[in-house]
Amino acid sequence: MSTLQKWDAVEHLGSEEEMALYLEACLEENDPALVAAALGDIARARGMAQLARDTGLTREGLYKALSADGNPSFATIMKVIKALGFTLHAEAS
Template identity: 85%
Template sequence: MSTLRKWDVVGHLKTEEDMALYLEACFEEGDPALVAAALGDIARARGMSQLARDTGLTREGLYKALSAEGNPSFATIMTVMKALGISLHAEAS
């Protein structure tokens, strides 16, 4: 009998490029909840405790806001992205 483990993207986010490509793919989907959850995945890959220190937000608050069920403010998204060293760019489509 085989056992299945839940797949977690965090184990595959090893480089800055991995993280950027993952987030870019989520942006392309156009789903704000997916983007917030992807930022949460990147934060977990980098270390949620360090992100909490860097942003001044609580670890628990970050986990909640950056989950698939979270609904973070745009200010929170921008604060997290800045702390993660990720920038947001506008491009004409």
């Protein structure tokens, strides 16, 4: 009998393009918790310690805020997006 293995998005985020596409797909879902978790996945793929230095936030605080159960402020989301090298765009639907 085979066992299921836990799927981790981080293992599939090997390039900047993959990270950007992943974040964009999550943004399209209009789910704040999903966006925060996606940013957490991207941060783990890049290195949470460096992101903490770049944002001025603690590693522990970032892990908590960017988890599926986290509830980060919009200011935190914007700091993380900027530190990860992404920009947020608005587009008429």
